Amino acid sequence: MSTALDHITRVRGVRGAMLVSAEDGIVVAEQLMEGIKGGAVAALAASLAGRLRRAMEAAGTGTSVFWHLQAEQGALLVVPGGNAQGGILVVAVAEPDVNIGLVRLELLRAAESVV
Amino acid sequence: MADDIRALSAQLAQDPQSLVFLRLGEALRRRGQLDAALRVAMNGLERHPHLADAHDLYARILTDKHDYERAFDEWDMAVRIAPNHTGALKGLAFLYFKVGDLAQAEAHLENARKVEPDDPSIDQAIAMMRRGVSPPAPTATAADSTTAASSTAGSPTAASSTAPAPPAGALDEARVFSGLEGANEGLLLIDGAGRVLGGALRDRAGSDVTDAVAAYLAGVSQEAARTAKLLGLGAWNGLSAEGQHGNVHLAHPTPEALLLVVRERGMPLGRLAILAQRATIMARRWLEKT
Numbered sequence: 001m002s003t004a005l006d007h008i009t010r011v012r013g014v015r016g017a018m019l020v021s022a023e024d025g026i027v028v029a030e031q032l033m034e035g036i037k038g039g040a041v042a043a044l045a046a047s048l049a050g051r052l053r054r055a056m057e058a059a060g061t062g063t064s065v066f067w068h069l070q071a072e073q074g075a076l077l078v079v080p081g082g083n084a085q086g087g088i089l090v091v092a093v094a095e096p097d098v099n100i101g102l103v104r105l106e107l108l109r110a111a112e113s114v115v
Numbered sequence: 116m117a118d119d120i121r122a123l124s125a126q127l128a129q130d131p132q133s134l135v136f137l138r139l140g141e142a143l144r145r146r147g148q149l150d151a152a153l154r155v156a157m158n159g160l161e162r163h164p165h166l167a168d169a170h171d172l173y174a175r176i177l178t179d180k181h182d183y184e185r186a187f188d189e190w191d192m193a194v195r196i197a198p199n200h201t202g203a204l205k206g207l208a209f210l211y212f213k214v215g216d217l218a219q220a221e222a223h224l225e226n227a228r229k230v231e232p233d234d235p236s237i238d239q240a241i242a243m244m245r246r247g248v249s250p251p252a253p254t255a256t257a258a259d260s261t262t263a264a265s266s267t268a269g270s271p272t273a274a275s276s277t278a279p280a281p282p283a284g285a286l287d288e289a290r291v292f293s294g295l296e297g298a299n300e301g302l303l304l305i306d307g308a309g310r311v312l313g314g315a316l317r318d319r320a321g322s323d324v325t326d327a328v329a330a331y332l333a334g335v336s337q338e339a340a341r342t343a344k345l346l347g348l349g350a351w352n353g354l355s356a357e358g359q360h361g362n363v364h365l366a367h368p369t370p371e372a373l374l375l376v377v378r379e380r381g382m383p384l385g386r387l388a389i390l391a392q393r394a395t396i397m398a399r400r401w402l403e404k405t
Contacts, residue, residue: 036346040345041346044341048335048338051338055328059328059361060320061358061360061380062361063358064356065358065359067354067357068384069339070352070355071346072352074349076346076348093346
């Protein structure tokens with residue numbers, strides 16, 4: 001699991017990566033920079049992922065493969081692995097100028113390796 | 116697409132009075148099945164002779180068939196019924212340009228611009244006409260890409276006119292996004308409590324899922340704000356998500372309101388974000404007026 005996170009955190013601009021239980025929002029594994037509250041972020045990411053999953057299923061787009069919360073000073077990027085409802089969320093916290101495409105690829109790879 | 120047409124045909128057969136003929140006619144037009152599209156549009160017009168969108172659809176099909184004279188009459192009728200119908204105004208501008216009446220073409224585009232000041236395709240069309248460059252004729256696939264939409268400038272397929280129509284009750288609300296690419300579907304504006312403010316959503320089978328999606332999204336804005344704040348990321352600007360069958364983008368025109376844009380998987384997230392940005396500006400303006 002730590003190898004999967006290693007690949008994500010090696011991408012320039014990534015401040016941390018986590019594996020989170022989608023069902024209960026608990027951290028399964030983490031590699032975070034100092035100052036990031038892993039537990040709280042995991043809980044909120046799981047909650048947001050749940051709402052998004054239900055909304056997307058209702059809208060007919062199917063479950064989410066990747067999502068990306070953009071903010072003024074950075075971004076939260078998430079790939080739901082396996083069965084999104086009871087599976088693992090692969091989460092990255094990044095700087096605003098990070099290469100989103102590259103992080104997405106590493107997240108997808110990590111999701112494949114841990115599920 | 117064939118499945119869409121089958122599903123839409125079934126819906127229309129089940130409820131011949133419904134406005135689903137607008138979506139079916141457009142789907143057939145986009146597939147190039149112009150005779151079938153024409154039959155659907157004519158049947159719809161018989162049932163809804165005072166519906167501007169029906170005349171607009173009929174005009175687009177006639178334009179694809181190069182029957183410009185009758186297309187002109189239909190767009191003219193659409194504008195008489197709904198003077199601010201930007202699809203019809205653009206259609207008339209396109210036809211005027213074709214016959215060399217640049218003054219009339221520009222006048223119609225200017226009218227469209229008054230209705231939709233944020234629609235860049237109108238400015239582009241005016242600029243092209245002033246340079247004497249002919250916008251290409253409307254095509255069945257022109258509305259499928261942003262590039263085509265901007266290059267067809269004055270063409271009526273460039274914006275709202277290509278969008279499937281919303282159910283009758285949603286018509287006024289859908290005007291929040293009038294003039295925007297796919298304005299009548301796949302755009303939803305809700306308040307913080309999950310109440311629909313404008314727009315409409317349908318799933319892949321054509322069922323109205325507006326209220327269900329709005330309910331699930333209630334509170335997402337606050338949750339996204341809390342997550343961004345906790346991470347020290349400042350205010351959140353948007354949320355893009357890639358689904359198995361479609362992509363979505365969420366934005367917040369005001370701190371309480373939430374805008375959802377849904378498009379097929381083929382639309383890249385970057386382009387979706389641009390579309391959402393335009394829709395956000397329109398929604399903000401609409402909310403300020405309301």
